[in-house]
Amino acid sequence: MKKLHVLFLFIMMIAVTVTSCDDEPLEGVFSVTGDGSDPDAIDPDSEECQTAFDVLAVTQATFSGATASNYAQACEAYSIALQATIAVCGDSSGELQSMLTSLGDCSTADPCLQARVATNVALAAFSNASSDNEEQLCVAYSNALSAQIAACGDADGNIQLTIDSLNCGGDCAAAQEATLVAQEEFNAVDTEDEDALIAACQIYTAALEEEIAACGDEDGSLTAILEDLGDCSSPARDGFVQGTVGGEFINFNTTNVSINGSLLSVVSTDMDRGDTFKFDIVLEQTGDNVMQNTILTVGGVVHTPSIEATTPFVNNITANDGTTIVGTFSGAFTNSDDEEVLTVDGVINIVY
Numbered sequence: 001m002k003k004l005h006v007l008f009l010f011i012m013m014i015a016v017t018v019t020s021c022d023d024e025p026l027e028g029v030f031s032v033t034g035d036g037s038d039p040d041a042i043d044p045d046s047e048e049c050q051t052a053f054d055v056l057a058v059t060q061a062t063f064s065g066a067t068a069s070n071y072a073q074a075c076e077a078y079s080i081a082l083q084a085t086i087a088v089c090g091d092s093s094g095e096l097q098s099m100l101t102s103l104g105d106c107s108t109a110d111p112c113l114q115a116r117v118a119t120n121v122a123l124a125a126f127s128n129a130s131s132d133n134e135e136q137l138c139v140a141y142s143n144a145l146s147a148q149i150a151a152c153g154d155a156d157g158n159i160q161l162t163i164d165s166l167n168c169g170g171d172c173a174a175a176q177e178a179t180l181v182a183q184e185e186f187n188a189v190d191t192e193d194e195d196a197l198i199a200a201c202q203i204y205t206a207a208l209e210e211e212i213a214a215c216g217d218e219d220g221s222l223t224a225i226l227e228d229l230g231d232c233s234s235p236a237r238d239g240f241v242q243g244t245v246g247g248e249f250i251n252f253n254t255t256n257v258s259i260n261g262s263l264l265s266v267v268s269t270d271m272d273r274g275d276t277f278k279f280d281i282v283l284e285q286t287g288d289n290v291m292q293n294t295i296l297t298v299g300g301v302v303h304t305p306s307i308e309a310t311t312p313f314v315n316n317i318t319a320n321d322g323t324t325i326v327g328t329f330s331g332a333f334t335n336s337d338d339e340e341v342l343t344v345d346g347v348i349n350i351v352y
Contacts, residue, residue, distance in 0.1 A: 042090040049089035056081045057124070064118035068109055075106035078117075115151035119144040138168035175207070175214040179222075182207035192253050194272045201232035241268040241277050243329070243346035245298055252277050257325075257352040259283075266325065266350065275299070284320055286327075291315045296333045296343070303333035303341050311342060325350040 043049065059074070059081040066074035082100045091097050102113055122144035126137040145163050154160055167174055182204040189200045205226060212222050239251035252268035252275070259265075262283045269276050279294040294313070296303040305313035313331035320326075329346035 042088070044089045046088075049085075052081075052085040052088040056085045057121075060117055061121050064114050064121050066109075066114065071109040072106050075103055079103050079106060112148075112152040115144070115148040119148045135168055135173075138166055142166050142168055172211075172215040175211040179204075179207040179211045192271055194251060194253070198232050201229055205229050205232060239268070239270070240350045241346070241348050243277075244344040245275075245296065246341045250275055250298070255350050255352065257350065264320075264325070268350070273299075281317065281320060281325065283322060286317045286320050288316050289314060290317050290320075291327075291329070296341070298341065301335050303335050306332040306334045306340065309334070309340060313343070315346075317348070323351065325352075 056078075059078040063074045063078040079100060082096050082103075085091075086096050086100070099117075102110075104110075119141070122137070122141040126134075126141040129137040142163050145159050148154075149159050182200075186197075186200040186204040189197045191197060208222050208226050208229075211217075217223050239253040240255035241252035243250060250270050250273065252270050254271055255266060255268040257264055257266050264281050264283055265278075266281065267276060267278050276295075276297045278297075280292040281290060282292075294305050294315075307313060309332035311331050313329070313333065315327060315329040317325065317327035325348055327348040329348065330343055333341045333343060335341070
């Protein structure tokens with residue numbers, strides 16, 4: 001403590017000298033060793049040097065958090081501490097002198113420089129972290145880097161790369177971050193794009209499972225989300241026309257209805273597969289087998305209804321009021337090669 005007190009007195013002596021000389025640079029030779037010995041005989045491992053760096057750390061931290069009202073004072077104190085440290089410890093790398101030069105005359109606040117200094121302070125603390133405070137200091141360092149990007153930019157992306165390389169919370173924090181990203185991507189997917197939605201669901205599910213494994217799920221909230229997601233195989237939404245075609249479920253999730261007099265022409269499309277289901281119907285006509293000119297195109301192959309098949313094509317329309325078409329269909333379709341495709345559980349629920 002005595003050494004620290006002596007050095008503070010030395011720094012204040014320099015401050016008086018600087019202010020009394022109208023901010024002119026220091027000139028001459030100063031003996032700072034206490035015994036009048038040659039100041040050029042610098043010992044970076046001396047107690048005086050360690051004390052100088054302790055004082056420097058205090059002024060550095062104060063400068064990094066200075067506001068507009070106390071910037072000049074904090075900057076000048078930091079500048080004086082840098083000069084004292086150079087005098088006592090030397091500066092073979094030139095880093096201290098470079099920072100001293102960057103401070104300038106302390107007349108104008110430099111948020112970018114403050115952010116850089118704050119990052120150095122946070123890095124020094126993180127580099128000396130213990131197992132008890134490592135995560136906390138890692139987060140502080142990451143936040144300081146983010147603040148530096150905000151204040152200075154990150155043209156080459158190196159600061160962001162440093163942030164990305166940090167693993168402040170271990171496996172649990174990394175898993176939580178991965179889940180957050182997967183959740184955002186899942187929520188952003190077009191609900192009519194079934195393939196994209198299913199893929200995003202599967203990624204989200206895997207991320208949730210990883211988070212549960214790494215962090216646990218004490219309140220069961222993550223497990224509840226998993227249960228809601230299910231097996232990710234459900235269609236993105238109930239299509240306007242749905243049905244099982246040739247043993248495969250198809251969700252025709254977009255529909256266009258054009259009107260020509262009293263005749264409605266309907267084209268429903270599975271946007272992911274490109275398959276279509278087309279039919280005409282007279283407005284307000286309901287009942288059995290009232291659909292006309294029905295065409296099913298699957299995999300680029302055109303199929304038409306077969307009424308002569310073992311399971312003939314049938315349809316039943318229960319609503320057709322000018323705003324909705326509701327009904328069911330099932331049965332066989334055939335292509336130009338007389339190959340049969342069976343439809344099962346066809347449902348029509350069109351609102352236009």
